[in-house]
Amino acid sequence: MTTLKESLIQTTCAYCGVGCGVDVALTDNQPSLLEGMPEHPANYGRLCVKGTHLLDTISNDNRLTAPEINNKQVSWSEASHYVASEFGKIIAEHGPDAVAFYVSGQLLTEDYYIANKLMKGYIGSANIDTNSRLCMSSAVAGYKRAFGEDVVPCDYEDLEHTELLILIGSNAAWTHPVLYQRIARAKRMNPNMKVVVIDPRRTDSAELADRFLQIKPGTDAALYNGLLRYLADNQQLDNDFIEQHCDDFASALAAVQPWTIAAVARYCELDTHLLSQFYSEFANSASAISFYSMGINQSTSGVDKCNAIINAHLASGKLLKKGSGPFSITGQPNAMGGREVGGLANQLAAHLEINNVQHQSLVKRFWQSPTIATQEGAKALDMFDAIRDGKIKAVWIMGTNPMVSLPNTHEIAKALTACELVVVSDCVASNDTLEYAHVKLPSTGWGEKEGTVTNSERRISRQRAIIAPFAEAKNDWQILCDVAKKMGFNGFDFTQPSEIFDEWARLTSFENNGTRQLNLSALVGMSTRKYNALRPIQWPCIANDSYQYGQVFSQNQFSTANKKARFIAITPQLPKQVTSTEYPLVMNSGRIRDQWHTMTRTGKSATLSSHITRPYIEIHPQDASQLGINNDDLVQAISKVGDVIANAKVTDSLRAGECFMPIHWNQQFASSANVGKLYATIADPISGQPETKFTAIKLLPVTFSQYMNVFVAKQCSCHANVTSHSDYWLKVNASNCSQYQLAFNDAVPDILHWCQQISGIKGQWSGFYEGTTQRIQCIANGRLVFVAMISDTQVTTSIEWINHLFSEPALNFTQLQSLLTATPDEEFSQGRQICSCFKVREKPIIDAIKAGTHRVDELGQQLKCGTNCGSCKTELSQLIKRHALAKGQQIDVLITV
Numbered sequence: 005m006t007t008l009k010e011s012l013i014q015t016t017c018a019y020c021g022v023g024c025g026v027d028v029a030l031t032d033n034q035p036s037l038l039e040g041m042p043e044h045p046a047n048y049g050r051l052c053v054k055g056t057h058l059l060d061t062i063s064n065d066n067r068l069t070a071p072e073i074n075n076k077q078v079s080w081s082e083a084s085h086y087v088a089s090e091f092g093k094i095i096a097e098h099g100p101d102a103v104a105f106y107v108s109g110q111l112l113t114e115d116y117y118i119a120n121k122l123m124k125g126y127i128g129s130a131n132i133d134t135n136s137r138l139c140m141s142s143a144v145a146g147y148k149r150a151f152g153e154d155v156v157p158c159d160y161e162d163l164e165h166t167e168l169l170i171l172i173g174s175n176a177a178w179t180h181p182v183l184y185q186r187i188a189r190a191k192r193m194n195p196n197m198k199v200v201v202i203d204p205r206r207t208d209s210a211e212l213a214d215r216f217l218q219i220k221p222g223t224d225a226a227l228y229n230g231l232l233r234y235l236a237d238n239q240q241l242d243n244d245f246i247e248q249h250c251d252d253f254a255s256a257l258a259a260v261q262p263w264t265i266a267a268v269a270r271y272c273e274l275d276t277h278l279l280s281q282f283y284s285e286f287a288n289s290a291s292a293i294s295f296y297s298m299g300i301n302q303s304t305s306g307v308d309k310c311n312a313i314i315n316a317h318l319a320s321g322k323l324l325k326k327g328s329g330p331f332s333i334t335g336q337p338n339a340m341g342g343r344e345v346g347g348l349a350n351q352l353a354a355h356l357e358i359n360n361v362q363h364q365s366l367v368k369r370f371w372q373s374p375t376i377a378t379q380e381g382a383k384a385l386d387m388f389d390a391i392r393d394g395k396i397k398a399v400w401i402m403g404t405n406p407m408v409s410l411p412n413t414h415e416i417a418k419a420l421t422a423c424e425l426v427v428v429s430d431c432v433a434s435n436d437t438l439e440y441a442h443v444k445l446p447s448t449g450w451g452e453k454e455g456t457v458t459n460s461e462r463r464i465s466r467q468r469a470i471i472a473p474f475a476e477a478k479n480d481w482q483i484l485c486d487v488a489k490k491m492g493f494n495g496f497d498f499t500q501p502s503e504i505f506d507e508w509a510r511l512t513s514f515e516n517n518g519t520r521q522l523n524l525s526a527l528v529g530m531s532t533r534k535y536n537a538l539r540p541i542q543w544p545c546i547a548n549d550s551y552q553y554g555q556v557f558s559q560n561q562f563s564t565a566n567k568k569a570r571f572i573a574i575t576p577q578l579p580k581q582v583t584s585t586e587y588p589l590v591m592n593s594g595r596i597r598d599q600w601h602t603m604t605r606t607g608k609s610a611t612l613s614s615h616i617t618r619p620y621i622e623i624h625p626q627d628a629s630q631l632g633i634n635n636d637d638l639v640q641a642i643s644k645v646g647d648v649i650a651n652a653k654v655t656d657s658l659r660a661g662e663c664f665m666p667i668h669w670n671q672q673f674a675s676s677a678n679v680g681k682l683y684a685t686i687a688d689p690i691s692g693q694p695e696t697k698f699t700a701i702k703l704l705p706v707t708f709s710q711y712m713n714v715f716v717a718k719q720c721s722c723h724a725n726v727t728s729h730s731d732y733w734l735k736v737n738a739s740n741c742s743q744y745q746l747a748f749n750d751a752v753p754d755i756l757h758w759c760q761q762i763s764g765i766k767g768q769w770s771g772f773y774e775g776t777t778q779r780i781q782c783i784a785n786g787r788l789v790f791v792a793m794i795s796d797t798q799v800t801t802s803i804e805w806i807n808h809l810f811s812e813p814a815l816n817f818t819q820l821q822s823l824l825t826a827t828p829d830e831e832f833s834q835g836r837q838i839c840s841c842f843k844v845r846e847k848p849i850i851d852a853i854k855a856g857t858h859r860v861d862e863l864g865q866q867l868k869c870g871t872n873c874g875s876c877k878t879e880l881s882q883l884i885k886r887h888a889l890a891k892g893q894q895i896d897v898l899i900t901v
């Protein structure tokens with residue numbers, strides 16, 4: 005009898021900046037089970053729905069197998085030689101600033117460190133920037149202005165010790181779900197804890213809120229200016245803290261004088277009473293946290309918004325104390341690691357400054373490098389402008405998909421088309437950016453890589469490999485080191501990530517002398533064995549220090565020259581992409597619960613793709629009725645720079661005049677649903693972070709002559725053909741087939757012929773015709789391979805049902821009949837999937853609510869929904885509110901999330 009070999013690997017989730025620890029059980033070296041790591045201080049065993057389904061996304065589908073030059077496979081040696089020599093030629097002819105790296109908060113610290121070292125210390129330019137520019141750069145600049153260093157002064161534990169938790173510009177219920185669950189639990193344990201949610205949209209995060217402030221977009225700085233004035237007017241300042249530990253209070257106070265409660269209420273379009281309750285709660289709570297994210301940062305005045313928040317915490321002394329502080333939450337798994345190693349074009353490394361001569365010398369001596377960058381490089385938007393204008397002639401893009409995520413996609417396409425050399429390192433074989441690559445380099449992805457990441461609370465955790473690299477994929481640090489060596493540089497002879505980490509840790513402590521909080525001296529000199537066994541650890545972690553690891557700004561000593569924090573005088577600014585009579589509506593953008601960014605990973609999971617199956621534009625009922633738009637209608641959103649098409653979702657969770665669209669869909673999944681196309685290239689003047697939460701649009705209803713739902717078996721080779729032969733398309737992946745929702749300006753004259761032509765499938769075709777409704781299907785070797793359903797309005801058919809039919813070895817008569825009449829089996833007509841873990845759909849949940857179950861936990865007991873990762877609990881709570889009240893019943897039991 006053979007026994008199975010069992011083992012356990014502890015790693016860190018691939019997705020958000022919460023940085024949850026993950027336990028992966030291996031059976032005979034194959035991942036067999038994934039769970040939250042019980043002892044990881046970020047999650048203590050919890051995982052959200054994305055983390056829970058990580059194993060679904062390690063597939064060999066759509067992977068880049070070998071390096072390619074101009075779409076021809078080449079050896080690694082050839083590829084790295086080519087990149088090195090082409091970069092070398094351009095640098096020799098045009099200087100180091102003619103090349104650039106555009107990197108990502110999804111690289112590991114070791115990858116990031118090498119990329120930065122190569123660009124700033126060897127090539128000698130600071131043209132390395134990262135997608136964190138679109139994400140964290142305003143938060144970085146805000147902390148730097150106030151504290152003299154980019155240091156987040158809070159820990160997750162603070163969330164459990166606060167009296168007042170303010171979620172501002174964050175939809176943590178969907179974007180940082182494990183932290184949201186920690187907050188929900190803290191609130192249950194401490195009924196006096198209050199939660200305030202500040203967002204122009206009533207999001208799922210508002211489910212926990214004692215107070216919801218539906219703020220006018222872009223006005224957050226005025227809200228916090230008003231708070232500072234309120235604190236001063238009501239003798240709620242911490243005068244000792246201000247005097248002993250802060251500078252420039254007088255000018256900040258002078259700047260907030262116009263911001264009376266009445267003025268703020270007018271400007272932010274908030275109720276005066278609600279506002280004064282919020283201010284008084286902040287003033288009277290012993291502790292308070294402002295938990296902020298993209299609703300603050302992605303703005304042309306994002307840095308000022310951050311400092312307005314920090315000002316209020318400094319003035320009330322509500323920071324560096326348990327349960328208090330201005331807590332910027334990072335988005336990507338290693339956005340923080342990138343900030344540490346210098347992944348931004350305006351920093352050096354290890355929190356050292358690029359325009360400081362001593363810092364330049366320090367880093368150069370440490371690296372013993374031939375050169376060092378002495379001035380800021382091009383920030384992301386400027387970088388792509390410079391590429392378009394021919395000033396930057398070669399760009400190497402690693403771990404990010406700028407054709408989707410940068411604003412004004414049209415201009416990015418122009419830049420990449422004009423660029424002499426575009427190198428892209430990615431795990432996938434196709435995404436919107438790879439279409440422009442001259443050189444494609446296959447990288448290892450999550451589950452294959454070894455290294456470290458730092459989460460939102462400055463905690464460093466190991467990502468460990470659970471499977472072997474796919475095909476010829478290499479780790480990003482190795483690809484970079486190979487190219488560096490071929491460019492003739494010393495200093496890249498690493499054989500293990502542990503060696504890179506050691507050099508990095510030494511740099512943080514080199515000539516530090518307490519001047520920088522970022523200090524990893526306790527981790528210097530670790531053997532590979534120790535590095536491999538490294539437990540999650542928070543910085544600062546200083547060898548032989550009397551303070552415990554993770555404690556920042558001890559004794560309220562900040563990183564400025566005189567050790568004092570700085571108040572910043574803030575004059576609030578409104579967004580720059582203003583509405584007009586031609587473009588009367590505002591478009592906001594953000595995330596949905598089960599998709600990650602440009603869907604290269606989560607889009608592969610049928611489970612994650614069934615929570616929300618298509619892109620949508622949220623519209624307020626008032627605007628919808630004015631424009632004659634109904635729920636589910638296809639609409640086109642047009643801004644000054646671009647346009648998109650998606651289905652309308654009419655909802656009063658928005659303010660009138662405002663719309664919202666998810667960021668995830670792109671050219672791989674839809675003909676025109678990338679919301680980035682609508683935003684102009686306008687950024688915060690200090691941080692360079694683009695304004696991607698606010699642009700002016702108009703909406704037009706769109707109609708086509710004919711609509712078609714096509715389902716194609718996974719193994720068919722006609723997928724690209726289907727989309728290229730329609731005027732509008734949307735793709736949804738399931739396990740056995742893909743669904744295409746198509747539309748045509750001119751009706752297809754002969755549908756059967758069209759299906760046969762574009763699919764190229766030789767099989768048994770049959771059809772059902774009734775007026776304009778037509779259904780076609782094809783069976784090959786006994787199995788269903790192609791289905792088309794045509795109508796003159798857009799009707800979408802349940803993909804789960806058809807997907808199930810695709811899995812059947814032979815369809816029976818009833819199934820064939822049901823296909824032709826488009827009547828799904830009972831189990832597939834249960835509505836939207838709410839609980840992705842147990843696949844619980846909307847209808848049974850609503851039935852249970854109507855039958856009297858009015859508690860989230862009781863729904864869980866009956867139907868299992870919400871009892872695994874808990875990510876759907878806010879939606880369950882909303883369903884209870886909606887359907888219990890719809891029957892005129894009172895909810896007599898408190899809804900606990």
Ligand SMILES: Nc1nc2c(c(=O)[nH]1)N[C@H]1C(S)=C(S)[C@@H](COP(=O)(O)OP(=O)(O)OC[C@H]3O[C@@H](n4cnc5c(=O)[nH]c(N)nc54)[C@H](O)[C@@H]3O)O[C@H]1N2
Nearest residue numbers: 173174175179221222297298299335336594595597600601
């Ligand atoms: N499911 C999922 N989770 C993710 C990600 C993902 O792709 N999917 N991505 C990760 C990354 S990289 C990031 S950066 C984070 C982002 O995490 P969040 O910032 O929480 O997510 P967003 O949905 O981008 O935006 C948050 C909210 O800001 C609001 N907002 C817009 N304008 C304003 C404003 O002017 N003022 C205020 N107060 N609010 C405003 C929006 O309505 C939105 O609800 O999520 C991380 N987690």
Ligand SMILES: Nc1nc2c(c(=O)[nH]1)N[C@H]1C(S)=C(S)[C@@H](COP(=O)(O)OP(=O)(O)OC[C@H]3O[C@@H](n4cnc5c(=O)[nH]c(N)nc54)[C@H](O)[C@@H]3O)O[C@H]1N2
Nearest residue numbers: 135138139403404405409429430431447593601602604696
């Ligand atoms: N309108 C609008 N635009 C936005 C935002 C918004 O809220 N609104 N949010 C912005 C924010 S906060 C962010 S963070 C960005 C995110 O935007 P992107 O960074 O462009 O999005 P991802 O889909 O995460 O792209 C990551 C790419 O790296 C690849 N990849 C994954 N792991 C690895 C690896 O280990 N190595 C390599 N080499 N490649 C890897 C993936 O396959 C994928 O192609 O979008 C920004 N854009």
Ligand code: SF4
Nearest residue numbers: 017019020024052055
């Ligand atoms: S909250 Fe979810 S996505 Fe974020 S790290 Fe944890 S499991 Fe991963």
Ligand SMILES: [Mo]
Nearest residue numbers: 138139335336
């Ligand atoms: Mo982000």
